Amino acid sequence: MTMEVRQARADDHEDVVAFTSDTWGDRFDRGDYIPEVFPEWVESDGPDQRTVVAEEGGRAVGVCQVVALSAHEAWAQGMRVADDARAKGVAEAMNDACFDWARDRGAAVCRNMVFSWNAAGLGAARGVGYDPATEFRWAHPDPDVDARADANGASGLAATGDSDAAWSYWQRSDAARELAGLSLDPDESWALSEATRERFRAAADERRVFAVQGPDGTNGAALRTREYERDTEAGGSERWVEYGVGAWEDVPAAQTLFAAIARDAADLDADRTRVLIPETPRHVSDAAYAGIAVSENPDFVMAADLTGRR
Template sequence: MSPTVRTARHDDYDDIVELTSDVWADRAMADYIPDVFRDWVDDDGADRKTLVVDVDGHAVGLAQAVMLTETEAWFQGMRIDSDYRGQGLGSLLTDHLIEWAADAGASVGRSMVFSWNEAGLGQSLAAGFEAVTSFRWVHPEPRDETPGMTVGNDPATAWRYWQESDGRDVLSGLALDSGESWALSTLTRDTLDRLATDQAVLTVGDKPRGLACRVRTTEADGERLAEYAVGVWSDVDAARALFTAIAADAATLGVDGTRVLIPETPRHVAQAAYASGNIDGRPDFVFEIDGLGELS
C-alpha cells in the first residue's frame, strides 16, 4: 500500500510512541511528542493541523503546522519511523502542511532544528527551506539582586531599542512566540504593549542599552521556568545589568529557573557567558520558506 497523508487521530498514539522511541537514541534526552500528541489531536482546528503518514493502517510519520499570526505558520514535530526514512515521507508531510498553511492565510512558514540534528537539517533543505537565523538559550539563576543600571518597563522605549538593535537584525526580527512554546514569530510593537501589561518588558540604562521581555512561565522537567522571548544588549556592562534584571524579575515569580533567547553571534554568546555564566553549549537554527501561496 502506498503512503497516504491524513489527519492524526487518538488511535495513532501507540504508533507515535513507537516511531519516536529511537529518534534521539544517541542522546540522553526523551522525545516530547508522546507527552503532547493527545493534546495536539484535541486542539486541531482553524489555527493548527496535525498530520500523519499512514502505511497499511499504521502511522509512520508525523508533523504539525500552527498559525502563529495571520501570516506566519510554524512547522514542528516532524518525525519519521526509522524503517521508512529516506523514502521522501518528510517532504510529503511538508507539502501537505504548506498547502494547509497557505489556505489558512500564511505567506511564510518556519521551523526550528537543533544544530546537532543532521537529519533534520538536511530534511529542511530538501523540503525547500532556507536557514534564516540561529539563537542560543541563556539561563540566569533567579535571585533578588539590584542591577547596576536603571530598569524600565516602557514598551515604546523597548520598541525603539529593538528596531535599532543589531540583535534584531541577526534574529531577522524574530523572538520566542508568546502563544506557542518552542516557536518563533515576528516581534511587534503590539506584542510588546501586551507583554508590558500581562508579563514584563525590561530595558536597562537611562538611554536603553538592553532589552528583554518575559512571555510566560511554564513547567519543564518538574521545574517552573520564566521564559523570555529575547534578550539583546549593547555591551558587556549592559549584558550584566540585563541578566541581573532578568534574574530579579524571575525571583519575584518564585520560579526555579529561566530561559532567555539570545542571538547567536560571537559577541552575544561571549558576553552572555561572561555576564550570566549559564548558557547552552549549542545553538538552534531557524529555517524559513517564503511565498507559501505560490507553492501550494
C-alpha cells in the same frame, strides 16, 4: 504500498509512540516529547492548528504538526518518520500537506527549528523547501532577588518597564537584525515569530518588559514570555520562566539587563530561566563575561517562502 497523508486521529497514538520513543537515543535525559504531547495535539487541532500523519499499510509511519502563529506566519514542528519508512518521500508528503494548509490560511512564510547538531534534520529541512533564517542560544541567568549589575561596569544604567523604549531599541539593535526580527512566540512554546510593537506592549501589560536606560538613552531590551512547571527526572517539578528575547548594546547593558531578569525570575519563585539571545560571538561572549550560563549548542531556525507555491 500506497501512502496517504491525513489528519491525525487519537487511535494513531500507539503507532506514533512506536516510532518516536527513541528518537534521540541517549542524547537527552527526557527523550522525545512527541509520545507525551500527541494526544493533546489531536484533541486541540482546529482552525489554527493541524496535526498530520502519513499512513502506509494501515499504520501511521510519520507525524508532523503545523500551527498558524499570525495572519501571515506558520510554524511546523514535530516531524518524525519511522525508520522503515525513510527514503520513501514520507517527510516530503507531510511537509507539502503542512505547507498547503498554511498557505490556504494566508501564511506567507512557514518556519521550523532544528537542533544545530542534527545534521540529518537540517538536510531534510533543506530538502523539503526550507532555507536558513537565523540561529540563537539560550542564556540562563540564575533567579536572584538580590541580583545587581557590576557597579563598576554598569554605573548609571537601570532597567525600566517602558515598552515603547524597549521596542524602539529592539528595532534598531543588531540583535533584531541577527534574529531576523524574531522572538519567542507568546502562545506556542518552542516557536519563534515576528516581534511586534504590540507584543512588547502586551508583555508590559500582562507580564514584564525591560528597557535598559541611562544618560545616553536606551541600550537594552527584553520581555518575559511565559512561566510553566516542568517535571524532573527525579519525579519532582521545576518552575521555569522564559524571556522571549534579550538585546543589548555592550557588556554593562547586558549586566544590567540580566540582573533585572534574575530579580524578576526570583519574584516569580522560578527555579530556572532561559533567555533567547542571538548566536553571535559578541552576544554569547557578552553573556559569558557577565557571568551568565549559556546553552552548549545553538538552535537553527529555518524558513520557507510560501508565496510562490501553488
